[in-house]
Each structure stands twice: as C-alpha cells, then as structure tokens.
Amino acid sequence: MSGLLEVSGISVTFDGFRAINNLSFSIGAAELRAVIGPNGAGKTTFMDIVTGKTRPDGGRVLWGERSIDLLKLDEAQIAREGIGRKFQRPTVFEDQTVAENLMMALKAHRSPWRVLFWKPAGADHARVEELAVQVGLGEALARKSGELSHGQKQWLEIGMLLAQEPRLLLVDEPAAGMTLAEREQTTSLLVDLAKTHAVVVVEHDMDFVRRLNCKVTVLHEGSVLAEGSLDHVTANQQVIEVYLGR
Structure with missing residues (x-):
C-alpha cells in the first residue's frame, strides 16, 4: 500500500439511492487534495465513511503503514488512529478563551482514564501556544472564542483538530x-x-481550489469523474457538462 489512506470500490445506498458508487481514492502521508463536485456528488458521504459515521455496503478502506481496516473500527477508534474531521460550521466553546479551547482539545486527546487525573503541565501550555501560533491566533490566546471573527473560529477549530495529532x-x-x-x-x-499531514479539502469555491494549487478529485453521482490538476479536470468535457450543465 503506497498511500496513507486507500479507499477501494466502496458503495453505499440509502433508501434505494446510491450515494457512493464503486468509489476509489488514495492520498499520501504529506499531500494536499481538493475534492470537488456538485451537490449530491457524495462528498459528505465519502467523509462519513472514512470517519466511521456511515458503513458502506461493500469495498475496503485501509489506513496507515499496517493497512488497518477502518471498516472494523468505530468513530472514536478511527479518530484515535489519527483521522480528524473539521465540519463546515465551526464548533468552538464560545465562552472559553482560545487557550482554554485548545487545552480542552489536548485533554480530550487522552485516554478516558488519564483524562480523569489530568492536570495541564508546562509542556501542555507550551503546546497550546505553539498551536495558536501555527493557526495564526498567537496574539488571541486570552480572547473569548465568541469574540473571534468567523475565519478566526475556523482556524481555532483547525488548531483544536491539530491538538489531537491527526495524520x-x-x-x-x-x-x-x-x-x-x-x-x-x-x-x-x-x-x-x-x-507534514495528509489534508483533504472539500470545497465548492473554484477560486479557493485554484489557490491551493494541488491535485483535484472530481466526484459525480458517487464516483470519481476526473482527477488531476484543476486545469486538467476543468478541461474535461464530462466535468464541464456536470458543472456547467446545471
């Protein structure tokens, strides 16, 4: 297995509607990938399958150097394996400061038994500062999260995800x-x-995808329609029909 995540031949049907149809996807350990496609293309369902929220009807989802079968794990086990997900709407604790939010994320990363007796040490405070700087909130550690702009809340949530040390x-x-x-x-x-991480960005905004300057996977009707650079996929006749024909 060459990639960090290898998804092969997964399908899932909801009430007779095939949301994912024989989908295969792989990403390396340090790679940025954009996933695009019209509404209903299967982007969210794909993420639900990788994180264990939805079980496919068939196919394989293998993870890491040991080719762990993610379909045998539950959501919490998959998160502990190093797969983190950030939803569209930021969910931060508005009454807590940026530092407190990041500290809670560090704490949540520990096993239930260790959480019981956990007291932040110097290294934890240093890690919180490091995370804040990494996501552009180094100056905002003492601010209440509710006061942050929408964009800053998104960065804080990415920082909270990074606190869990995902791959x-x-x-x-x-x-x-x-x-x-x-x-x-x-x-x-x-x-x-x-x-240093594998990063999958699901996005509608083509201008934003262009700025990412990475490989793009186009989903349509639950399958991969095209893959390659943005220029390559947007020159694809089928992609043009799917995107511009709506």
Whole structure:
C-alpha cells in the first residue's frame, strides 16, 4: 500500500439511492487534495465513511503503514488512529478563551482514564501556544472564542483538530464566509499543514481550489469523474457538462 489512506470500490445506498458508487481514492502521508463536485456528488458521504459515521455496503478502506481496516473500527477508534474531521460550521466553546479551547482539545486527546487525573503541565501550555501560533491566533490566546471573527473560529477549530495529532485532516468548505484576507491565510495554513499531514479539502469555491494549487478529485453521482490538476479536470468535457450543465 503506497498511500496513507486507500479507499477501494466502496458503495453505499440509502433508501434505494446510491450515494457512493464503486468509489476509489488514495492520498499520501504529506499531500494536499481538493475534492470537488456538485451537490449530491457524495462528498459528505465519502467523509462519513472514512470517519466511521456511515458503513458502506461493500469495498475496503485501509489506513496507515499496517493497512488497518477502518471498516472494523468505530468513530472514536478511527479518530484515535489519527483521522480528524473539521465540519463546515465551526464548533468552538464560545465562552472559553482560545487557550482554554485548545487545552480542552489536548485533554480530550487522552485516554478516558488519564483524562480523569489530568492536570495541564508546562509542556501542555507550551503546546497550546505553539498551536495558536501555527493557526495564526498567537496574539488571541486570552480572547473569548465568541469574540473571534468567523475565519478566526475556523482556524481555532483547525488548531483544536491539530491538538489531537491527526495524520489526516478532512476539512469541509473552509473558505465559506471568510473575508479575502482570511481566505489567503487559510490557503497558506492548509498548504503548510500538507507538508507534514495528509489534508483533504472539500470545497465548492473554484477560486479557493485554484489557490491551493494541488491535485483535484472530481466526484459525480458517487464516483470519481476526473482527477488531476484543476486545469486538467476543468478541461474535461464530462466535468464541464456536470458543472456547467446545471
């Protein structure tokens, strides 16, 4: 197995509707990938399968150097294996500071037994500061999360995800609702993270995808329609019909 994540031949049907249809996908350990496609293409269901929220009817999902079968694990076990997901709407604790949010994420990363007796040590405070700087919130550690802009909340949530030390990050529409400056900073953050992590960005915004300058996977009706650079996939006649014919 060459990739960090290898999905092969997965299918899933909901009430007779085939949401995922013989889908195969792989990503390396330090790679940035954009996944695009019209509504109903299967982007969310694909992420649900990888994170254990939805069970496919068939196919394989293998993870890591030991080719662990993710379909045998539950959501919590998959998260502990190093797969983190960031949903479209940021879910941060608004009444807590940036530092407290990050500290809670560090704590949650521990086993239930260790959480019981956990007290933050110097190394934990240092890690919280490091995470805040990494996501562009180094100056905002003492601020209440509810006071942050929409973009800053998104970065905080990415920081909380990083606190769990994932190897793969699944990020859903990070650019939605951001200012131009925030979008640029988000691009830089994701590109930077992909130097040491696998990062899958599900996005509708073509301009944002272009800035990411990475390989693109186009989904349509639950299958991979095209894969390659953005210029390559947007020149594909089928992709043009699917995107522009709606």
